[in-house]
Amino acid sequence: DTAVSQTPKYLVTQMGNDKSIKCEQNLGHDTMYWYKQDSKKFLKIMFSYNNKELIINETVPNRFSPKSPDKAHLNLHINSLELGDSAVYFCASSQGIHFNTEAFFGQGTRLTVV
């Protein structure tokens, strides 16, 4: 069983469209994250949820909206996609109470906006 799974793995779409990326973890963790990795491999935090509650919301356009229906899921919806949104998006989870516990990452979703 995959610990953190994201779907889809690849997403090619036109500018202006709306798309969603889904993430699920089966580790029983209470904290989940979305990271964006650009073409130079820089990883930037976008959002963090703890027990379905938003705790980190970095400077991200409001076209990006996370949704956490339960502790095991954190989905990312993107409205009005732009060329600059092309990147690899990673979902991750950790047990947030103990700050020294590691994060587990999904395989990533490569989003290409054309």
Added chain:
Amino acid sequence: GDSVTQMEGPVTLSEEAFLTINCTYTATGYPSLFWYVQYPGEGLQLLLKATKADDKGSNKGFEATYRKETTSFHLEKGSVQVSDSAVYFCALKLDYGQNFVFGPGTRLSVLP
């Protein structure tokens, strides 16, 4: 703010060479430190971690020691293999509720 600095890549080595990838951090508190590895087309995997000063993390022949006095967490391996070719990320995490802060990554290529 909190940040992680890594040596610029790419790093190219011959098989069986010694590897060092430097990592230094700036943090307002007392962080836990991590090394993650990303193989082509995959997500990040934890390589090793250390949670307090002088702790040494080790895994798969890789080691790193938490040096509070120099705010460093350098990654070393005595003899690299072609299969170690990947991007390596140093990261820190502070208190509960805070995110992981990653360095820019260092690409390692090992030639046979």
